[in-house]
Amino acid sequence: MNAADRKAIVLMKSWGKPSRRLTIALSAATVVMLAAGGTIAYAATAPQPAIKTFTPKSANQITNLDVLRQQIRNYYGDPLGTGTFAPDSSYAKEATSVALAGERWLAAHHRVHGKQAIILDVDDTTLATWNYEVASNWAFNPTTNGQFVTGQLFPAVPGMVDLVAKAAKEGYAIFFLTGRPAAQEGATLGNLTMDGIGVDAGYVGPTTLSDGEDGLFTKPAIVDYPAYLKATCASDPNGSCTTIHYKSATRAHIESLGYDIVANFGDQFSDLIGGSADRTFKMPNPNYFLP
Ligand SMILES: [Mg+2]
Known part of the structure; x- marks a missing residue:
C-alpha cells in the first residue's frame, strides 16, 4: 500500500445512488484491504x-485528470482514443493472464460428480x-x-471466451450475473x-x-424481485x-439449488465480496468504480 493509499478511507457501502459510476484512483490492494474490514475512520x-x-492537501497528490485519461488510453493500446483496444495492449495481457489463472483453478478443482x-x-x-x-469520455449515461447495449456493440474481454469454453467442456454450469436491467437481457445474451x-x-x-x-441473471425491477432478493434487500x-x-x-x-460456485469472475469488488464462491x-478495470 502506498503512502497516499495509507490515508485513504473507503467504505464499500452506498449511501448515494448505487447506479452511479465514479472514477477513483485507489490501489487495488487498498480496496481489498478495506473491503476485508480495514479501518474506517470517517464519522x-x-x-x-x-x-x-483522503482529502489531498496539494494538487500534486492528484493525478491530473487529462493525464490519467491518457494513461488509460495507453494501457488499452489505444493512445489516440479510437475506442478499439489492441490485442497486444497491457490491458489485453492483464485480462488474459487473469483468465488463464481461472482456467488453471477450474482444471485443478474439477470433479466428476456434483453440480459445479x-x-x-x-x-x-x-x-x-x-x-x-x-x-x-468516461461519463456514464444510461441512454x-x-x-x-441494444446495438450489441461490445467485444469479448481477452481470454474469457476460451476460459468459458474450457469450463463448459469440463462440465461446469455457466452462469452470468449482471447489474444490467432485465429489459436488456435479450441484447445481452445476443452480444455474449x-x-x-x-x-x-x-x-x-x-x-x-x-x-x-x-442462467443469465439480469437485475429485475423491484416489483419483480424473487423472494431471496426481497428478503436480503x-x-x-x-x-x-x-x-x-x-x-x-x-x-x-444458486448454491441453495445444489451448485458449488467454484469461481466467481468480476471487474468490480462489489461483484466479488459477499461469499458464495470458492x-x-x-478482472482489470481502471475506468469506473461501482459500489
Ligand atoms: Mg462489470
Missing part, C-alpha cells in the same frame, strides 16, 4: 458519498466496454450506454453469444438451472438491492 454523518478517500458452476459478470468481465468509455446482430462475442451460452431458471435504499446484496444473494440462491477472480 458516519449522512449523507455520505459512495466512495470515500462458474459465475461471471458481464460488463468488463466478459464484454469489454472500452469503446463506450471513449465514446462517453447512450443503452444504445451500445451468436445471434447475428452487432458483435457476437462467441461465448458458450448460459446453462439452464436445475429448477428451470435461465428489504432495508436497502428504497428497497432496491445494492450491487453487493443483489449479487451475493443471487449466488447464495474463489474470486478480479
Whole structure:
C-alpha cells in the first residue's frame, strides 16, 4: 500500500445512488484491504458519498485528470482514443493472464460428480466496454450506454471466451450475473453469444438451472424481485438491492439449488465480496468504480 493509499478511507457501502459510476484512483490492494474490514475512520454523518478517500492537501497528490485519461488510453493500446483496444495492449495481457489463472483453478478443482458452476459478470468481465468509455469520455449515461447495449456493440474481454469454453467442456454450469436491467437481457445474451446482430462475442451460452431458471441473471425491477432478493434487500435504499446484496444473494440462491460456485469472475469488488464462491477472480478495470 502506498503512502497516499495509507490515508485513504473507503467504505464499500452506498449511501448515494448505487447506479452511479465514479472514477477513483485507489490501489487495488487498498480496496481489498478495506473491503476485508480495514479501518474506517470517517464519522458516519449522512449523507455520505459512495466512495470515500483522503482529502489531498496539494494538487500534486492528484493525478491530473487529462493525464490519467491518457494513461488509460495507453494501457488499452489505444493512445489516440479510437475506442478499439489492441490485442497486444497491457490491458489485453492483464485480462488474459487473469483468465488463464481461472482456467488453471477450474482444471485443478474439477470433479466428476456434483453440480459445479462458474459465475461471471458481464460488463468488463466478459464484454469489454472500452469503446463506450471513449465514446462517453468516461461519463456514464444510461441512454447512450443503452444504445451500445441494444446495438450489441461490445467485444469479448481477452481470454474469457476460451476460459468459458474450457469450463463448459469440463462440465461446469455457466452462469452470468449482471447489474444490467432485465429489459436488456435479450441484447445481452445476443452480444455474449451468436445471434447475428452487432458483435457476437462467441461465448458458450448460459446453462439452464436445475429448477428451470435461465442462467443469465439480469437485475429485475423491484416489483419483480424473487423472494431471496426481497428478503436480503428489504432495508436497502428504497428497497432496491445494492450491487453487493443483489449479487451475493443471487449466488447464495444458486448454491441453495445444489451448485458449488467454484469461481466467481468480476471487474468490480462489489461483484466479488459477499461469499458464495470458492474463489474470486478480479478482472482489470481502471475506468469506473461501482459500489
Ligand atoms: Mg462489470
